Structures are given as structure tokens and as C-alpha cells.
Amino acid sequence: MRKKTLPINVNHLLLNRNFALLWLGEAISVLGDAAFDSALALWVGTRVAGGQPWAPFAFSGVYLAGTLPGLLIGPMAGVFVDRWEKRHTMLIMDLVRALLILLLLFVSGLLPLPLVGGLVLPIWGQLLAIYSTVALLSTCGQFFGPSKMALLGDIVLEQQLGQASTLSSIAGNMGWLLGPALGSLCFMTFGPLWSVLINALSFVLSWLMIRGIHVSETARRVAVSERGHFLREFGEGLHFALSDRTVTTIIGSGMLFMLGVGALNTLYLFFLLENVHVPAGLYGFFVAVPACGAIVGSALIGRFIRRIGEARLLWLALLAWSGTMLVLARQEQFWPAVALLFCLGGCNAWIGSAIMPLLLRATPREMIGRVSGVTWPCMSMASMLSTFLAGFLSSTALHHFHATLGGMHFGFVDTIYTVVGLLALIASINAMRKLRTFGPEAEEMETSTDQKREVNIG
8 A cells, every 4th residue: 555654634625735846836837828810820820821722731741740740759668768867857848838938939930049149941841840849749748747647656655646637627727728818919919029928937947846756766766677678669669568457448439439539529610610600709709608617617526536536427427528528519509519518628637637647557557657658649649540530531421421311411511510529429338347346445455455565745
């Protein structure tokens, strides 16, 4: 059983000092990322490629640059994450990301280079600088994310993992709720310079928060004698991820769910404009609605997640998401659509709150990096595939699709959204069938026999 090093009040809002610092650093970092992403969209779309017919294609390159490192580097990064000290890795990655953002200021010409003066790159040079920076930032994230996940398991009690996961979800959703507005406001008022500086500052502040976290020697890097050959270590992690029942269930249900999420996000604007008949000016409001739902959902479930059990919460949340999505697909009214999207955001938060504790409990600490390096890229690949398929089908075969079934009319958007809801239903059934023995009592028993770790609460 994991030992408590200091007395702890389990009802404390942010659990303990170490977690409070980690949570605050995450909230600041996500806020900076969201502000930067929003400003980046405006920067590329209105300044770098403004007025060009290929502007949408240029912006898609930003998405591709941010996604590909997760697929190509994420699995390999997991091996090194498992070898290195988690806190030290996070500190280095935050520092590197801050420097990359500052470097973008000079390379893109936003700030003059010393001894050189103002540098004006051609359009392709500016795009290359932006794509390269986004790709390198994403690469750092492949080391930072799994390290944070492993560190979380070291600084909170086993029975608090669910609550810690919901609190992290609140931090992330608050950032994505406020960040885009902040980034857009800064861009429209001051240009891209201050939006970029805000992101760099967020990494510095995150670095300061993480630096204040205290961990013991038991949470340090893997001993040199315990390391093997790179390919052997990678193979061990891959074998565990593909053979453990909990991990394979999370990957399988997660991929089915993300197949739907990718399509949902791709057609979201068209659903609002064509099905709900929302004015284009309210698009930002509808982007914020699910984030608000996620914050409320995380706050509501935090106190009850141990009573429900993470495994049961996962399939129940997927089932609720599926039902909400199937109703949303047929929705044409403004306020009911707002309510359903709010509920959808809450279900998103519950799904995320269940996955992380389940992975941490199922995975030996020395394999968390490698298992994460398999799990998240699989889900990202499913999301990318559905993004492509939804965009392709809605532009070609289903563009003029119309059908009537049981007196209900279907167009291309609501047809795809109905399929999205059914995919989530299959994901829920898969999770319920394979994790049905993982009720709260089983999780408590697993907690008492799980790998031995010392908890560093600060």
C-alpha cells in the first residue's frame, strides 16, 4: 500500500501542496496555449495568408504540425519518459517551450534580431517558422504529458486519483474557455506579438510552479541497471498495453469515441449554421458552451467518483454522451441545442476523469510513459481519420445527401452525427462488458494490492 508521508485532509479542495502547484501550473499553461492557438489562427488566416485562396490549406498545416509529433514521436518518447525523472523532464520541457516561443518572435520578424535589424521573411518562410515551432512545441508535449501523468501518481493518494483527474479537467477547460477570448483580444488590439509573449510567460510560470514541487528519491528516474535496450523497452511497453484488459479496453473504446469526436468537431460549424440556423457571429458562444458544461460536470462528479468507481463512470459517461449526441443530431432549436451541447461537455469531462485513474491503476509506474505513448497516439490517429473522412464524405458522396426514414428527414450533417452517437454507444457497451467487474469495491481491492509507492504531498 502506498504510504502517506504527512497527515493529509482528503477533503481539501486541491488535495495537497504538491498537487496544488501542479494544478496551478497546468491552469496557467493551458490558458497560454489556448490564447496562442486562437491568435495563431488569426495570424495565419488574416496576416500571413490573408486574402489568399489557399488560406484554409495553410491553416490546416498548423493542425498537421501539432498532431504528427504525437503519432510519430509519442510512442518513442514514452521509453525516455520512463527512464528520466518526471519532475526534471517537465522542467526542461517547459523551459524549452518558452525558448521556442521567444525564438519565433525573432524568426518570424515580430521582433528585430540583434545586430541584424528587422527581418522580413516571405510568406513561405513565415509559414515554415510557424509550422516548425508548432511541431517542436508538440514534440515537447510528448515528453511533458506522460511525465505529468506519472508525477500525479506520485503526489496524490491512490483513492484521490479520480478527484485529482476531475480537478485537472477543470483547469484545462477553464483555460480553453478563457484562452481563445484572451488570445483573440490581444491579437486584435496589439497584434500577434503580445499573444505569443503570453504563451511564453505561461510556460515560465508553469516552470516556477513545477519547480516548487518536492518529490522523494522513490519518485526519481529509473536506475541505470534497470534499463535495457531501447527496442526491448519499447516492446515491453507495447506488449503490456496490448495485453492488459483495462488498457486495451481504454484504447478500444477511446478510439471508437474519438472516431466520433473528430467528425463532430469537423462538422460543428456546419451543424450550427445549417441545422440549428445559428448566426455565424454566435459561433464563439457555441464553442464555449461545451467547455462550460465540462467545468460544471467536473465539479459535480469530483466528490462522487470514488463512490461510483472510475470503470463504471467510463461506460456510463459514454452511454450518456451517446444518447445526448443522438438527440443533438436531430435538433433544430436554439436553446435545446445549447442545453444538449452543455450536457455533451459534461460527459466529456466525466470520460476524461475516468480514463486517467484507470490507466494509472492498471499500469506499473515504470511503464506509464510507454503505455501513454501507445494509448494517446491511437486515439489521436482515430480522431485524424474521422476528421478526414467526415470532411471528405461531406464534400463528396454525402454533400447532397437527403433521406427520409420513419417520417424523419436526414441531411449529410445529421446523418454523420447519428453515426457518431452510435459509435459512442458501441464504445460504452465495450467498456461495460470488459470492465464490469471493476466496481468501486474491486477498485478499492486493487488499490490495496497495487504497486507500492510513496506519496509526496509536499
